[in-house]
Amino acid sequence: MADITAPGPAETQGDDHNVYWSGVATPLGEWFLASTALGLGLLGTAGKEDFMARLAAKYPGHLLCCEPLANEDAGLMVVQYFAGARQDFGPHPPLLDLRGATDFDLLVWQETMQIPFGAVMGYGQVASRLGRGSARAVGNALGRNPVPLFIPCHRVITAAGTLGGYSGGAGVKLALLTREGFRVDSLGQVARR
Numbered sequence: 001m002a003d004i005t006a007p008g009p010a011e012t013q014g015d016d017h018n019v020y021w022s023g024v025a026t027p028l029g030e031w032f033l034a035s036t037a038l039g040l041g042l043l044g045t046a047g048k049e050d051f052m053a054r055l056a057a058k059y060p061g062h063l064l065c066c067e068p069l070a071n072e073d074a075g076l077m078v079v080q081y082f083a084g085a086r087q088d089f090g091p092h093p094p095l096l097d098l099r100g101a102t103d104f105d106l107l108v109w110q111e112t113m114q115i116p117f118g119a120v121m122g123y124g125q126v127a128s129r130l131g132r133g134s135a136r137a138v139g140n141a142l143g144r145n146p147v148p149l150f151i152p153c154h155r156v157i158t159a160a161g162t163l164g165g166y167s168g169g170a171g172v173k174l175a176l177l178t179r180e181g182f183r184v185d186s187l188g189q190v191a192r193r
Helices: 048-058 068-083 103-112 123-130 135-143 170-179 184-191
Strands: 018-026 029-036 039-044 063-066
Touching: 018 048, 018 068, 029 048, 029 068, 039 048, 039 068, 048 063, 103 123, 103 135, 123 135
Parallel strands: 018 063
Antiparallel strands: 018 029, 029 039
């Protein structure tokens, strides 16, 4: 899996201040993708209104353009995931525009990308693997994940074995874990390992 980084000031110089967004049909409803010249920057799973609000907040001063072709590759990856033809997004994931991420966010997201399809890990377990932070800090970093599914934060659960938070809601998180073949009735057992 490739390392992920956030663009620095020099890298954002090439940003043309346009954000290209589009929708993609999934079994969980329409999801929305947005990209810049730097890469995919936002995936919305909670409806268009929520997506557009998050998009405007993340990219103030940018021109928001509905342009399906700009997100065609990432949209196809989402469709393939739901069709069962894709379990992850490596070795050639889409370029990601992770501007605004802290160094800790990037570490958490990179570690989360190592959790295999169909498996889960506790927030505290992620912190332990990183050797820093707490379960709460990991949860906060995952809450800032702009591209769920591509950075699979749905695979991280609480120490008590409950789902925990998810930007698209608990129902979407549960549906993704179920779609990956994870036996949801074993959540508590996994967290106690």
